[in-house]
Each structure stands twice: as structure tokens, then as C-alpha cells.
Amino acid sequence: MYVIAILGNFTILYIVITEPSLHGPIYYFLYMLAVTDLVLPTSVVPKTLSIFWFNSREIDFSACLTEMYFIHCFSVMGSGILVAMALDRYVAICHPLRHSTILAKPVVAKIGLAVVLRGIMLVLPHPFLARRWPHCRINIITHSYCEHMAMVKLACADICFSSYYGLSVTFLVMDLDVFSIIVSYIQILRDIFSLPTKDARLKTFGTCSSHLCVTLASYIPPLFSFLTHQFDHNVPLYFYVLMGNVYLLVPPC
Incomplete structure (x- = not known):
């Protein structure tokens, strides 16, 4: 999955850069998404593989903090890019004649920034x-990477x-982003169902299908993992570890 993610996203970057016809808003956002989908698994998978291949079960504290920052930083960026892509689909379908005016290059650059x-x-x-936390107890993370809540539990x-700040960021990002995407698609579906023929509806909705699939793949596994963490304490540890790796690997792949 890591190899597929690396090769696939580098291919996307190369094609978007070299093909002039793809120099438009949705492809600029796709370019940004490909970059995040290269950095995110790369910040996790090499260390995870070294655990299994070379029994390298230690990590420097500073390296662990760096890994934690990259994981959460680029996860938040990826979520924001999906919102930007939903906005592009909304403008393209609901205001097609004004698409190039509304999402001009300066506007796209500001959204990306x-x-x-x-x-x-x-x-x-x-x-x-x-x-800043003192660490006087066990220093074993029961995960294959330095996830924030796993680090929090080590502090004495x-x-x-x-904890509250981490949960607030998670809910703020996920709730606002998911809400924005849902609102965009409600408007999109309303315009699609107003089209006169079934073929026109399917063709128009087809322009959103890839974005919708990536969005579902990005939000459902972490949401499922979070809910099982909160409400089902009988789930074995290896399942949490598996899900933690799945939702960092599947969307980039």
C-alpha cells in the first residue's frame, strides 16, 4: 500500500505539472492532496516497517514528537483540501459560467495558503x-507510531x-470540514436532480464520484476507530493498531 501510494501520488504530481490543460482549480487542489498523501504515510510507514523487519523498537523522544507533529499537521491539511475540492465541485456544478471567475488563481492560492x-x-x-510533560513511568507506546493520545498517556x-486541546482540534476540524462537505453536496444534489434527463444527472454526478470516494475513505475509518475507543472497551489492542494504520494508508493509496 505504501509503494502504491508513493508511485501513484508522484504520478499525479508529474501529470499535473507537465499537462497544461490540467492547470485549473480542482487539479491544483489535487496536487496539494497528492503532496499531503506523500508526506503522511512517509512520516509513519518507514519506522513501522523497521519495527517488523529489523526489530527496531526504539525511537528518540524528539523524533517521536516530530513524527507526531507531521502526522496530525498533514491530516488536518488533507481534510482542509477535501473541503476545498468540495467547494470547487459545488461552484463547477451550481455556477458553471462563473467558475473561472469565482475560483481564479489568486483565490485558489489564498484557499491553499x-x-x-x-x-x-x-x-x-x-x-x-x-x-514539557514529566515522564517518570513506563515509556512504551502501544502503537506503531507516535500518535498524540498515546504520547499523552505516557506523562505522569x-x-x-x-487532552482537551487535542480533542477540541479533532472535533473542530472533523465537524467543520464534514459539515462543509455535506452542505456542498446538498447544494450539488439539488442542482443535479433539477437536470432534465437521467444521463445528464449521472454524467454530472460522475464528476464528483472520485472526490466522494476519497472523502468517505478519509473520514469513516478514523471515525469508526474513535467510536470504538470511546464506547467499546472489549476490542483487542491489535485492532486499534490496525485501524490506526489503515486510516493513514488507505486514503493516500
Whole structure:
């Protein structure tokens, strides 16, 4: 899956760069998504493979914090890019004659910059807070990568602020982004069903199908993992570890 993700996303980058006809808003967002889908698994998979292949079961504390930052930062960026792509589909279908005016290159650049800055700033407190915690108990993470909540549980101090901040960022990002995508698709479906023929409806909806599939693949596994963490305490540990790797690998793949 990692090899497919790397080869596939590099192919997307190459094609978007070299093909002039693809220099439009949706492909700029696709380019950004491909970049995040290269960085996200690359920040996790090499260390995970080294655990299994070379029994390399230790990681430096600073490296662990860096890994944690990249995972959460680029996850937030990826979510924001999916919202931007939903906005592009909404404008393309509901306001096709004004698409190039509404999503001009300066507007696309500002949206892209906002998505990147949101990911950087929201996750930036995580490693700084984690570095300040005293660690006097066990230093074993029961995961294949340095996930934020796994790091929080290692501290022997009051971690309420860090826990609440992490949950707030998760809910703020996921709730707002999912809500924005749902609103976009409600408007899209309303316009699609107003089209006169079935063929026109299917053809128009077909332009959204790939984005919709990636969106579902990006949000359903982490949501499922979160709900099982909260409400089903009989699930074995290896299932959480598996799901944690799935939702970082499947969307890029």
C-alpha cells in the first residue's frame, strides 16, 4: 500500500505539472492532496516497517514528537483540501459560467495558503506541550507510531489541557470540514436532480464520484476507530493498531 501510494501520488504530481490543460482549480487542489498523501504515510510507514523487519523498537523522544507533529499537521491539511475540492465541485456544478471567475488563481492560492496555515498552527502546540510533560513511568507506546493520545498517556502529570486541546482540534476540524462537505453536496444534489434527463444527472454526478470516494475513505475509518475507543472497551489492542494504520494508508493509496 505504501509503494502504491508513493508511485501513484508522484504520478499525479508529474501529470499535473507537465499537462497544461490540467492547470485549473480542482487539479491544483489535487496536487496539494497528492503532496499531503506523500508526506503522511512517509512520516509513519518507514519506522513501522523497521519495527517488523529489523526489530527496531526504539525511537528518540524528539523524533517521536516530530513524527507526531507531521502526522496530525498533514491530516488536518488533507481534510482542509477535501473541503476545498468540495467547494470547487459545488461552484463547477451550481455556477458553471462563473467558475473561472469565482475560483481564479489568486483565490485558489489564498484557499491553499489558508489550508496549510490552519494545519501548521492548530497542531503546533502539540509537540511543545508534550515536551514539557514529566515522564517518570513506563515509556512504551502501544502503537506503531507516535500518535498524540498515546504520547499523552505516557506523562505522569496533569494532562487535562493537552487532552482537551487535542480533542477540541479533532472535533473542530472533523465537524467543520464534514459539515462543509455535506452542505456542498446538498447544494450539488439539488442542482443535479433539477437536470432534465437521467444521463445528464449521472454524467454530472460522475464528476464528483472520485472526490466522494476519497472523502468517505478519509473520514469513516478514523471515525469508526474513535467510536470504538470511546464506547467499546472489549476490542483487542491489535485492532486499534490496525485501524490506526489503515486510516493513514488507505486514503493516500
